[in-house]
Amino acid sequence: MIPTQNSKLKTQNESSNRKTDLRYRAYIHSIAVIKFLGSLPNEKIFWVLSDQLLRSATSIGANATEAKSSSSRKDFIKYYEIGLKSANESKYWLCLFRDATAVNKDRVVKLLQETEEISKMLAASLLTLKRKREKF
Numbered sequence: 001m002i003p004t005q006n007s008k009l010k011t012q013n014e015s016s017n018r019k020t021d022l023r024y025r026a027y028i029h030s031i032a033v034i035k036f037l038g039s040l041p042n043e044k045i046f047w048v049l050s051d052q053l054l055r056s057a058t059s060i061g062a063n064a065t066e067a068k069s070s071s072s073r074k075d076f077i078k079y080y081e082i083g084l085k086s087a088n089e090s091k092y093w094l095c096l097f098r099d100a101t102a103v104n105k106d107r108v109v110k111l112l113q114e115t116e117e118i119s120k121m122l123a124a125s126l127l128t129l130k131r132k133r134e135k136f
Contacts, residue, residue, distance in 0.1 A: 022121050023068065026061030026083075029114050033057040033090075036107060045101065053093040059086035060118060077129050080122055087119035 037054055040046045060083045067079035094115060098108040 020121075022118065022125070023061060023064045025114070025118055025121070026064050029111070029118060030058045030061050032111060032114070036111060040103065049093055049096060049101070053090060053097070056086045056089040056093060057115070059083070060090065060115075060122075064122075073129070077126065080126050080129070084119060084122040084126065087115055087122060090115045091119065 033053060037050045040050060063079045063083035063086065067076045067083070070076040070079055091112060094108055094112045097103055098105055098112065
């Protein structure tokens, strides 16, 4: 289960771990992307970009969640690899929003920065997991 932002019972340890909790960060990021896309004008130019970004951005957290319940280390790694690919795809769509549309650039840059951080978390985890797998 994904913890909610509005949870009343937050321990100090839980709050400090939120910055490093990949699934939580990906979930909150998905919400931010959904809200951003909901604020866009209903114009044809945004339809395709929005659909693609929505799919790739929400896929990051979905794959991280699937990894948690995977049946093997190999499956876990595969879900993280898919999540990383989705993060990279999201960066592409966000860059198009930033560079080719008249949307709030600051908002897009913030989403892009968070996508980059999540991408780095996934990549670092994959490097660690693959190194550990090679040792066995």
